[in-house]
Amino acid sequence: MPQIIHEQPEHVEQIEPLLDRCFGPDRFKKTAYKVRENTTPLPELSFVTVEGDKLLATIRYWPIMIGNSTSALLLGPIAVEPDLQGKGIGVGLMRETIKVAIELGHHLIVLVGDPEYYSQFGFQNAAVLGFEMPGPVEERRLLVKECAAGALGNVSGMISGVSDTLSLPGRIASKVETDEMIAGLAAFAPPSDA
Numbered sequence: 001m002p003q004i005i006h007e008q009p010e011h012v013e014q015i016e017p018l019l020d021r022c023f024g025p026d027r028f029k030k031t032a033y034k035v036r037e038n039t040t041p042l043p044e045l046s047f048v049t050v051e052g053d054k055l056l057a058t059i060r061y062w063p064i065m066i067g068n069s070t071s072a073l074l075l076g077p078i079a080v081e082p083d084l085q086g087k088g089i090g091v092g093l094m095r096e097t098i099k100v101a102i103e104l105g106h107h108l109i110v111l112v113g114d115p116e117y118y119s120q121f122g123f124q125n126a127a128v129l130g131f132e133m134p135g136p137v138e139e140r141r142l143l144v145k146e147c148a149a150g151a152l153g154n155v156s157g158m159i160s161g162v163s164d165t166l167s168l169p170g171r172i173a174s175k176v177e178t179d180e181m182i183a184g185l186a187a188f189a190p191p192s193d194a
């Protein structure tokens with residue numbers, strides 16, 4: 001019976017060959033890989049489907065920013081062992097991991113993939129909303145899912161990976177918070193003898 005579990009270090013040696021089988025060696029040239037450079041997948045949202053010792057599928061989510069002001073997740077890659085595709089493993093992995101992402105409080109999930117498949121999970125076109133990738137991508141395949149009502153708001157802009165060197169204690173303030181802080185600073189009149 002296949003089981004969805006968190007990815008463990010020992011799964012990596014089966015994940016890379018699976019990704020090669022599913023996407024070919026040119027996969028590293030994709031724009032999504034560029035976004036993920038210098039970024040680490042979130043361990044709490046990296047899952048595999050296994051049956052005994054055999055790895056059947058993988059899915060990972062990465063921290064990104066949209067337009068430098070909104071944090072979100074980039075989903076991908078998701079890959080199912082070619083012999084086992086079309087048996088519901090992909091749908092199961094998508095549904096279960098999206099549930100976890102929502103429970104963890106994430107608001108937006110972006111991915112590059114076929115809308116014919118991903119619309120069933122609530123993904124919609126992101127290019128028409130003004131989302132951009134730092135390289136070539138088919139506009140119809142740039143998708144976003146709102147995990148909390150209203151999360152999309154006026155969000156748009158360039159998608160970038162959150163570099164590991166930025167994963168310092170603390171967090172990046174949102175634009176609204178930054179504006180509030182600046183407004184607060186302006187309220188202090190400089191001392192007259194300054």
Ligand SMILES: CC(C)(COP(=O)(O)OP(=O)(O)OC[C@H]1O[C@@H](n2cnc3c(N)ncnc32)[C@H](O)[C@@H]1OP(=O)(O)O)[C@@H](O)C(=O)NCCC(=O)NCCS
Nearest residue numbers: 022078079080085086087088089090091112113114116117
């Ligand atoms: C895409 C993928 C993850 C789906 O997982 P899966 O386990 O094969 O899919 P499921 O069994 O859950 O769903 C199968 C259904 O989705 C459909 N489907 C699968 N891939 C699709 C696609 N790219 N576009 C449209 N429909 C698709 C199948 O035709 C099938 O439809 P049916 O139920 O009406 O017959 C898997 O096929 C895969 O790993 N493909 C190769 C790698 C890949 O393309 N990954 C996605 C990159 S964004």
